[in-house]
Amino acid sequence: MKYLLTIFFFSGVTVLTAQTNGSFFLFNKDWSSMQDFDKATYFMQQVKENDTTFTCRYYQKNGPMVKWETYLDSNMTIPNGLFAWYNKRGDLDSIGYTNRGRKNLTWQYGFKSDGSAITAEEYLNGRLVKRINYKTKIISYPSGKEEKLEDAKENKTDVFRKAEFIDGGIDGWVKYVSENLKTPERYMSIAGPNSDGYVGVSFEINTMGKVNKIFLYHSAEWSADNEAIRLLNNSPIWNPAEKNGLPAEYNFRQKLTFRVGL
Structure with a gap:
């Protein structure tokens, strides 16, 4: 399996870089590097999660994600972590770890x-x-x-309690999402009026009650995906799950819907 592509860094594409972090790279349809955003077929955003985790998400220029890669270094020479591939509709096709x-x-x-x-x-x-x-x-x-x-x-002797949003349970979580999820202007311009789409997210509530291990099982488009990730990263604390009286990790999976009016 070939992980690494030859890439070329570019800057100044304000349509992508405004109010977001990371480095951006442009590609032709054959995945060769280029600098002209208008003529590009794909682009990639690289985000430094920490000193040993660099997440790279590749996109169709005006469509869903193509693949998700994780590296140990910013030069992307050492695959280390999650790798995933998506079909043309943005649905998860395959996933694995390195x-x-x-x-x-x-x-x-x-x-x-x-x-x-x-x-x-x-x-x-x-x-x-x-x-x-x-x-x-x-x-x-x-x-x-x-x-x-x-x-x-299932082990019938286990006593398990699900993780719960600390401010109002499931109703509180729905309220948090409805009040804080914003439809990006870029997504509105691409999706067009009177349309809707969704980002399918999975995430873990760790034993400290924090949102962790955010992943997209369905991609809508770059700006919508980033908004979904932002929302989850900014989530207030949860009451962690419990297994047999001890804190336990708990996984959630849901759709975050983006609607565009007339």
């Missing part, structure tokens, strides 16, 4: 409307451990061995 340039943990392919994958692979620092076909419910191993995938069974 550890210093090698495939690691779970890689999932071919997502259905309910968010479940059709197939998956498990890796350990670049070594394939097993393949899972959820349609046939068969697990296959590099040795050639196969076995039946057993349905996961």
Whole structure:
């Protein structure tokens, strides 16, 4: 799998850089670098999350995300973290994780409307451990061995409490979203009047009650996606989930809708 593209930094594209952070890169339709925004087919925003995490999101110039990559360095030479690819409609197609340039943990392919994958692979620092076909419910191993995938069974002895928005529960969260999610002007100009779209987000509430691990399973367009990420990053604290009386991580998945009037 080829992760790195030759890129060329550019500046001064105010339509993208206004009120947002990160570095921007432009590409032709063949993914060669260029400098003219009007003639570009794709662009990429690189965001420094911390000193060892650089998130790169590639977009159709006036459409959804194409791919999401994470690197250890700003020069994008060491894949390290989440990688994802999207179809032309902005739906998640495949996702996986890397550890210093090698495939690691779970890689999932071919997502259905309910968010479940059709197939998956498990890796350990670049070594394939097993393949899972959820349609046939068969697990296959590099040795050639196969076995039946057993349905996961819930532990009935566990006592679990879901994470809850600290200011009013689910109603408070809906209020926070409705009052703070803004439809960007760029999205309005691209989507056109009397239209709507959505950004599909997943995120974790960690054991401290903070929003963490923000990811998009459906991309609408660059400015709408960034607005969804901003909203989640600015979320007030939550009451964390509990498992058997101890704080636990909890994952949410929802749609954030953007509407354009006449």
